[in-house]
Amino acid sequence: MELLSWDLRRDILDIIMAGGGGHIGGDMSLLNALMVLYKNHLNITPETVDDPDRDRFVLSKGHAMEAYYAVLCHCRFLDLDDVKAGFNKCGSPYIGHPNNKLPGIEMNSGSLGHGLPVCVGMALAGKRDGKKYRVYTILGDGELAEGSVWEGAMAAGHYKLDNLCALIDRNGLQM
Numbered sequence: 685m686e687l688l689s690w691d692l693r694r695d696i697l698d699i700i701m702a703g704g705g706g707h708i709g710g711d712m713s714l715l716n717a718l719m720v721l722y723k724n725h726l727n728i729t730p731e732t733v734d735d736p737d738r739d740r741f742v743l744s745k746g747h748a749m750e751a752y753y754a755v756l757c758h759c760r761f762l763d764l765d766d767v768k769a770g771f772n773k774c775g776s777p778y779i780g781h782p783n784n785k786l787p788g789i790e791m792n793s794g795s796l797g798h799g800l801p802v803c804v805g806m807a808l809a810g811k812r813d814g815k816k817y818r819v820y821t822i823l824g825d826g827e828l829a830e831g832s833v834w835e836g837a838m839a840a841g842h843y844k845l846d847n848l849c850a851l852i853d854r855n856g857l858q859m
């Protein structure tokens with residue numbers, strides 16, 4: 685995993701260089717958590733992106749998209765050469781924030797404070813439909829300044845959503 689982490693960090697920098705810009709700090713602090721989630725925890729593969737029983741993941745700190753691209757490419761959801769060729773180019777789907785027209789991406793995000801509240805809805809829907817899937821999101825620590833995060837957290841507690849897991853990338857910086 686440590687060696688893979690270095691490989692993916694190189695991919696992140698290649699993507700950013702190819703696109704002429706990105707969020708290097710937030711990508712680097714996010715990468716290991718994202719990699720461990722996709723490799724060891726999430727019940728989702730490129731073959732099951734439309735399976736109603738798949739686990740859901742939302743990158744709430746959506747500006748760290750280059751780390752997300754590196755992991756999605758490693759896990760075969762996307763092709764790294766395609767991402768590098770299209771990243772930040774006009775008309776390309778490989779934009780600087782999560783785009784739910786791409787396979788495996790559940791939600792357009794990047795406007796901070798929205799990931800957890802939307803995940804509360806996904807988790808609540810799962811409970812009501814009797815589904816076993818789990819819902820995961822990663823937020824930035826700076827993102828916690830958004831009031832909607834706390835409204836989401838309170839709703840999650842109120843509805844006892846034990847199928848919801850929120851991780852915070854506590855890097856002590858706001859970008």
Ligand SMILES: Cc1ncc(C[n+]2csc(CCOP(=O)(O)OP(=O)(O)O)c2C)c(N)n1
Binds near residue numbers: 710794824825853855
């Ligand atoms: C609602 C909203 N306000 C402002 C921004 C601009 N913005 C993008 S990243 C960022 C800082 C985020 O800090 P943090 O969540 O700690 O992320 P990290 O430092 O890990 O990249 C801000 C203010 C935004 N994307 N959305």
